[in-house]
Amino acid sequence: MSRENPMTVRSAPDRLLSVLSAFDHDHPALSLTDISRRAGLSLTTAHRLVGALSEWGALERDAAGTYHVGLRLWEVAALAPRGLALRQIALPYLEDLYEATHENVQMAVRDGDEVVYIEWISGRSAVGVHIRVGARWPLHATGVGLALLAYSDAASQEAYCAQPLAVFTPHTITDPATLRRVLAEVRRSGVAVSSRQVTEDALSVAAPVRNADGSVIAAVSVVVPERDAQVPALIPAVRLAARGISRALGWQPEPDKQPTRATR
Known part of the structure; x- marks a missing residue:
């Protein structure tokens, strides 16, 4: 399980962005454990942030329990x-x-x-x-x-x-x-x-x-x-x-x- 370095202070926005950055074209679908590891966050923190992002629509969870980038995030990105x-x-x-x-x-x-x-x-x-x-x-x-x-x-x-x-x-x-x-x-x-x-x-x-x-x-x-x-x-x-x-x-x-x- 990933553990956060207690000597490293990361802001809430930084942690949210690290969750989103865990996804890329080689990793379009991730489990909560995968997100925790790739984002460098504890499982507890990852769970909380993934929940907030999912509620907003930035992430979506499929029947297998893995997470994908949500349509809400695509809609925002398209406005670049x-x-x-x-x-x-x-x-x-x-x-x-x-x-x-x-x-x-x-x-x-x-x-x-x-x-x-x-x-x-x-x-x-x-x-x-x-x-x-x-x-x-x-x-x-x-x-x-x-x-x-x-x-x-x-x-x-x-x-x-x-x-x-x-x-x-x-x-x-x-x-x-x-x-x-x-x-x-x-x-x-x-x-x-x-x-x-x-x-x-x-x-x-x-x-x-x-x-x-x-x-x-x-x-x-x-x-x-x-x-x-x-x-x-x-x-x-x-x-x-x-x-x-x-x-x-x-x-x-x-x-x-x-x-x-x-x-x-």
């Missing part, structure tokens, strides 16, 4: 301004991208060294990676992550490249020099292509989404089976969706520079 505003504005463009490709379409934002998926539209393709809204992946292993990392500042990129890079398949980028070259190519071309990095059968094509001041705040991608990928055909469709969302957010691309004509 960054994700909510982006989803509302982006959805028509994401739906158009789906209609153009009939493939899996997704949108993600950056949170630290990870991407967080804020929208996912399932296509006809059966690829090995199954993403839920709210799921997280390392930046270097996904198309959306590469698009977001490529347009971050140089110091942020170097800090990311300097740390150990998680491996998911033999094709996952693990060499910092290779990652730097990939990021440079993303900036040059304006799109990111990630092939077989998370699973052996998936390829994604991603493009950045900009806000009114031109900052990259999100990325859009299409995920397809690698064996059937028609990358040249996917790139313009993904670019079009990303540019449409960016314009809806107030971004105005710089006009193409025309050669000046000499006056007589």
Whole structure:
């Protein structure tokens, strides 16, 4: 049974948050004992806090006696301004991208060294990676992550490249020099292509989404089976969706520079 360190004073909000933080995508259902252990709380304290959270609707208990995140908490989380505003504005463009490709379409934002998926539209393709809204992946292993990392500042990129890079398949980028070259190519071309990095059968094509001041705040991608990928055909469709969302957010691309004509 977990015991709290008597020398450590934890506030009530901190303990409540530790209970909620016990849940993640790898641990969506937990027993009271599991919650106590993962939150670092005594069983008595965990029982009291879980009871309060369940009464409010943040947690729900199933017939087996295990706890899950409750719908009330999902309702509150959905109000997060960054994700909510982006989803509302982006959805028509994401739906158009789906209609153009009939493939899996997704949108993600950056949170630290990870991407967080804020929208996912399932296509006809059966690829090995199954993403839920709210799921997280390392930046270097996904198309959306590469698009977001490529347009971050140089110091942020170097800090990311300097740390150990998680491996998911033999094709996952693990060499910092290779990652730097990939990021440079993303900036040059304006799109990111990630092939077989998370699973052996998936390829994604991603493009950045900009806000009114031109900052990259999100990325859009299409995920397809690698064996059937028609990358040249996917790139313009993904670019079009990303540019449409960016314009809806107030971004105005710089006009193409025309050669000046000499006056007589």
